[in-house]
Amino acid sequence: MSTTIDETRAGGRRPGDAIFKGTAIAAALVILLALAGVAVFLLYEGIPGILGAREETDASFVSYVWPLVYGTLVAALIALVIATPFAVGMALVISHYAPKRIAKPLGYVVDLLAAVPSVVYGVWGITVLGPQLVPLYRWLADTVPWIPFFAGPASTTGRTIFTAGVVLAIMILPIITAICREIFAQTPTLHQEAALALGATRWEMIRMAVFPYARSGMISATMLGLGRALGETMAVALVLSASGVITLNFISSTNPSTIAANIALRFPEATGLAVNLLIASGLVLFAITFAVNFAARYIAGSSARRMSR
Amino acid sequence: MSQTLEKKPAPSRDAMPLSGPRMPGSAPYLVAAAALAVGVGLGMILGGGLIAMAILAGLTFIVGITVWAWALEGRRSGVDRLVMSVVWAAFAVALVPLASLVWTVLSNGIPALSAEFFTYSMRGVIGDEPGGIYHALIGTLLITLGATVISVPVGIMTAIYIVEYGRTARLAKAITFLVDVMTGIPSIVAGLFAYALFVLIFGPGVRLGFGGSVALSLLMIPVVVRATEEMLKLVPDELREASYALGVPKWRTIVKVVLPTSLSGILTGVTLAIARVIGETAPLLIIAGSTDSVNFNLFADRMQTLPVFIYYAYTQPGVPPDPSIERAWGAALVLIAIVMLLNLLARVVGKVFAPKTGR
Amino acid sequence: MAKSIDVSDLNIYYGDFLAVQGVNMTIKARSVTAFIGPSGCGKSTFLRSLNRMHEVIPGARVEGKVVVDGQSLYDPSIDPVAVRRQIGMVFQRPNPFPTMSIYDNVLAGNRLNSRRMKKSEADSIVERSLKGANLWNEVKDRLNKPGMGLSGGQQQRLCIARAIAVEPQVLLMDEPCSALDPISTSAIEDLIHELKSDYTIVIVTHNMQQAARVSDETGFFNLKATGQPGQLVEFNPTKKVFSNPDEPATEAYISGRFG
Numbered sequence: 034m035s036t037t038i039d040e041t042r043a044g045g046r047r048p049g050d051a052i053f054k055g056t057a058i059a060a061a062l063v064i065l066l067a068l069a070g071v072a073v074f075l076l077y078e079g080i081p082g083i084l085g086a087r088e089e090t091d092a093s094f095v096s097y098v099w100p101l102v103y104g105t106l107v108a109a110l111i112a113l114v115i116a117t118p119f120a121v122g123m124a125l126v127i128s129h130y131a132p133k134r135i136a137k138p139l140g141y142v143v144d145l146l147a148a149v150p151s152v153v154y155g156v157w158g159i160t161v162l163g164p165q166l167v168p169l170y171r172w173l174a175d176t177v178p179w180i181p182f183f184a185g186p187a188s189t190t191g192r193t194i195f196t197a198g199v200v201l202a203i204m205i206l207p208i209i210t211a212i213c214r215e216i217f218a219q220t221p222t223l224h225q226e227a228a229l230a231l232g233a234t235r236w237e238m239i240r241m242a243v244f245p246y247a248r249s250g251m252i253s254a255t256m257l258g259l260g261r262a263l264g265e266t267m268a269v270a271l272v273l274s275a276s277g278v279i280t281l282n283f284i285s286s287t288n289p290s291t292i293a294a295n296i297a298l299r300f301p302e303a304t305g306l307a308v309n310l311l312i313a314s315g316l317v318l319f320a321i322t323f324a325v326n327f328a329a330r331y332i333a334g335s336s337a338r339r340m341s342r
Numbered sequence: 343m344s345q346t347l348e349k350k351p352a353p354s355r356d357a358m359p360l361s362g363p364r365m366p367g368s369a370p371y372l373v374a375a376a377a378l379a380v381g382v383g384l385g386m387i388l389g390g391g392l393i394a395m396a397i398l399a400g401l402t403f404i405v406g407i408t409v410w411a412w413a414l415e416g417r418r419s420g421v422d423r424l425v426m427s428v429v430w431a432a433f434a435v436a437l438v439p440l441a442s443l444v445w446t447v448l449s450n451g452i453p454a455l456s457a458e459f460f461t462y463s464m465r466g467v468i469g470d471e472p473g474g475i476y477h478a479l480i481g482t483l484l485i486t487l488g489a490t491v492i493s494v495p496v497g498i499m500t501a502i503y504i505v506e507y508g509r510t511a512r513l514a515k516a517i518t519f520l521v522d523v524m525t526g527i528p529s530i531v532a533g534l535f536a537y538a539l540f541v542l543i544f545g546p547g548v549r550l551g552f553g554g555s556v557a558l559s560l561l562m563i564p565v566v567v568r569a570t571e572e573m574l575k576l577v578p579d580e581l582r583e584a585s586y587a588l589g590v591p592k593w594r595t596i597v598k599v600v601l602p603t604s605l606s607g608i609l610t611g612v613t614l615a616i617a618r619v620i621g622e623t624a625p626l627l628i629i630a631g632s633t634d635s636v637n638f639n640l641f642a643d644r645m646q647t648l649p650v651f652i653y654y655a656y657t658q659p660g661v662p663p664d665p666s667i668e669r670a671w672g673a674a675l676v677l678i679a680i681v682m683l684l685n686l687l688a689r690v691v692g693k694v695f696a697p698k699t700g701r
Numbered sequence: 702m703a704k705s706i707d708v709s710d711l712n713i714y715y716g717d718f719l720a721v722q723g724v725n726m727t728i729k730a731r732s733v734t735a736f737i738g739p740s741g742c743g744k745s746t747f748l749r750s751l752n753r754m755h756e757v758i759p760g761a762r763v764e765g766k767v768v769v770d771g772q773s774l775y776d777p778s779i780d781p782v783a784v785r786r787q788i789g790m791v792f793q794r795p796n797p798f799p800t801m802s803i804y805d806n807v808l809a810g811n812r813l814n815s816r817r818m819k820k821s822e823a824d825s826i827v828e829r830s831l832k833g834a835n836l837w838n839e840v841k842d843r844l845n846k847p848g849m850g851l852s853g854g855q856q857q858r859l860c861i862a863r864a865i866a867v868e869p870q871v872l873l874m875d876e877p878c879s880a881l882d883p884i885s886t887s888a889i890e891d892l893i894h895e896l897k898s899d900y901t902i903v904i905v906t907h908n909m910q911q912a913a914r915v916s917d918e919t920g921f922f923n924l925k926a927t928g929q930p931g932q933l934v935e936f937n938p939t940k941k942v943f944s945n946p947d948e949p950a951t952e953a954y955i956s957g958r959f960g
């Protein structure tokens with residue numbers, strides 16, 4: 034397989050080496066098998082669900098899964114729109130604004146956000162965040178009902194897709210922040226000093242030197258955050274009071290559900306074909322997150338190639 | 343001075359204006375004090391709560407410092423101050439949920455803690471009879487242990503393959519890509535996979551703890567691989583070559599030289615990986631299920647875990663609901679404490695096992 | 702009108718570490734002043750303290766006075782951003798902004814001050830600056846190509862063009878040729894000669910012949926002793942420094958009998 038000079042010289046023929054290398058390859062193959070397994074088993078259990086959707090729900094699989102896809106995308110996009118500016122701001126604080134001494138502790142604090150289990154976020158979202166947002170929803174529904182997102186009538190529990198989006202935003206904040214701050218901190222001193230020496234203020238320096246350098250990294254960070262938000266289950270399952278509709282109205286008590294939340298809510302009681310149907314929807318979720326993550330890595334990779342030239 | 347510069351983009355080169363009206367170094371504190379006064383004052387007059395006061399004070403600060411800098415030092419300085427106060431404000435605002443969450447969990451969870459809470463299961467518990475999370479603790483422990491036992495060897499050996507053997511091989515590239523894909527698997531999909539796998543062996547409706555371990559290891563392996571890979575790459579090639587030059591075979595070089603050098607980083611990575619999966623709910627909901635009794639057997643029957651316990655205790659509390667909801671908060675507190683401890687442990691481990699060099 | 706710089710009793714710190722101690726000198730307007738000295742003696746540190754780039758490093762600070770045009774640079778009423786605009790800087794390694802075209806690189810500093818510039822005005826600044834940096838003929842057909850696509854020497858001249866585009870009073874150069882081949886080096890030396898009539902130029906160099914060729918006055922920096930702060934040992938007209946220096950240490954360094 035691989036032939037490095039070291040290997041031949043240090044004795045690829047020894048039995049110890051062969052066994053060790055074999056174990057390493059076997060471990061790598063386990064990963065290959067596991068992923069193949071994910072695809073095969075989900076397809077095997079999911080395809081009956083796709084084919085049998087009509088029996089189970091009186092509609093085609095597409096019309097079953099489409100509202101869920103819609104809800105998944107909407108919740109994740111709300112999360113992204115809220116989280117990205119905050120994440121960039123927080124990353125800038127840590128990389129460029131905070132004094133060195135406190136930048137590190139601030140980084141730890143942001144990481145704490147990532148340490149909270151999602152089910153706890155969900156419970157907190159219902160008890161604290163939702164009720165806190167109700168006055169805002171009421172105000173929006175009264176003041177700007179002509180914006181389709183805020184058409185109302187406002188939910189009285191706060192368990193809306195918007196609340197779910199806010200919870201998701203909090204959950205993906207640490208990931209996006211961590212990646213952004215890493216890239217910001219890697220901006221070559223050379224370029225930052227070039228800007229400062231031209232008489233740039235700190236913000237002008239960030240715009241001239243830091244953002245151009247970090248742009249593709251920021252994009253791929255937000256896409257990774259998006260991938261996480263798409264697949265997040267429990268917080269949404271808990272917070273959202275879903276009725277499976279397709280609507281642009283983010284603040285009412287009738288909300289679209291998401292694929293993941295729908296599975297979590299229905300799976301424990303599901304039997305027979307319903308199980309297959311849920312697995313099939315999981316397959317769709319897998320495909321979506323795969324595409325998003327793939328795009329994120331592709332963007333990061335292609336810019337790395339461009340920068341290294 | 344920057345006003346002068348702005349009005350004349352190309353100033354006569356005789357003039358060299360460097361000074362001008364400048365804000366004092368204490369400006370941010372002055373504005374902060376004033377903003378606080380405005381926020382509290384207006385909040386009291388308008389009758390808003392603490393949140394309203396904080397928002398008012400924050401906005402007053404941002405506007406105040408921007409306007410002052412703009413008026414005194416010019417547009418560019420104003421914008422600079424604006425951005426600075428906005429990013430700090432963003433940071434502060436983002437910490438509000440964390441503070442609120444910690445406070446909520448502590449204040450709701452502490453009353454639930456008691457000796458019974460940790461030593462009783464929920465078997466046959468009705469209403470406010472003493473019940474606890476013993477069964478969930480055992481389940482979480484066993485399932486996570488199972489996931490660790492699967493993930494650590496596979497993860498570390500895979501990383502060894504990628505870094506030590508496969509630097510040029512096509513398989514290594516493919517594996518690197520697949521690990522990326524794995525990182526992005528939604529946890530619920532991991533649960534579905536475990537279910538789809540075990541349903542073939544045990545038939546429909548299967549629930550078992552080991553399934554949870556399999557699902558979690560799907561989430562854990564990529565984290566372990568990434569952490570180990572990073573650490574192995576940090577080991578300088580000179581160290582390997584020095585060992586080869588002594589006639590030490592490659593595998594012993596890896597085991598005796600490379601791994602010990604990167605041990606602290608690998609242990610840290612493994613601990614963080616455990617911390618990441620121990621709070622997972624969705625896959626366990628699907629494949630490990632939920633039960634009120636203690637189950638020590640990973641390979642048969644439903645097994646309760648902390649996250650799933652929280653979920654059901656909160657969403658299906660029974661009558662009366664309060665004792666169950668209190669137990670949910672208590673369990674949430676315990677779960678967060680475990681995750682935080684693991685994170686702390688990761689840092690300590692990183693320090694303790696760090697290779698002892700003079701540098 | 703280029704300006705002279707008066708430095709008195711300047712101590713420069715990185716945190717608690719005193720890097721350069723007790724510098725006194727007057728840098729003449731419209732002349733080239735060169736700093737030479739062994740590595741680590743604080744030439745770059747001193748140079749960066751002349752346009753307040755030093756304080757960009759966390760914990761870095763300065764004691765003493767730097768006076769330009771009657772204004773003390775470290776006075777609280779001074780705006781460091783304005784200082785850096787008036788006292789431009791060229792770095793050891795060429796550092797054009799990688800995402801900007803040649804055209805935009807030259808204008809980067811000007812755009813900070815006037816957001817809306819007329820196209821004709823911008824064009825004339827670009828042409829004048831690139832001509833000033835002896836780069837115009839080489840790049841005039843590809844102004845919209847990325848600045849990173851140029852050779853190292855061209856990139857460095859682009860950085861000089863960028864620095865003179867904002868018409869500073871003083872130009873500081875920290876080993877501007879150390880990453881360049883002899884031909885590019887000589888192009889930049891010629892350029893320094895021409896720029897001298899408009900700017901006060903301060904240049905750090907490890908190349909003794911270069912100091913002798915381009916500069917009017919030379920300052921020799923050295924460490925007092927190992928582990929001690931750097932200091933200005935001698936500051937004299939270049940001719941004198943290279944033929945008949947006051948200090949034996951200077952002579953030893955220049956003739957290579959050093960350390």
Ligand SMILES: Nc1ncnc2c1ncn2[C@@H]1O[C@H](COP(=O)(O)OP(=O)(O)OP(=O)(O)O)[C@@H](O)[C@H]1O
Pocket residue numbers: 715718720738739740741742743744745746747758931
């Ligand atoms: N960012 C920094 N933090 C702390 N100390 C520094 C920093 N930069 C330089 N120093 C120290 O200050 C002293 C002077 O460094 P400086 O870079 O000015 O030397 P130099 O004369 O320019 O050397 P060279 O000829 O190699 O460029 C050295 O002891 C160096 O270690």
Ligand SMILES: [Mg+2]
Pocket residue numbers: 744745746875
């Ligand atoms: Mg230097």
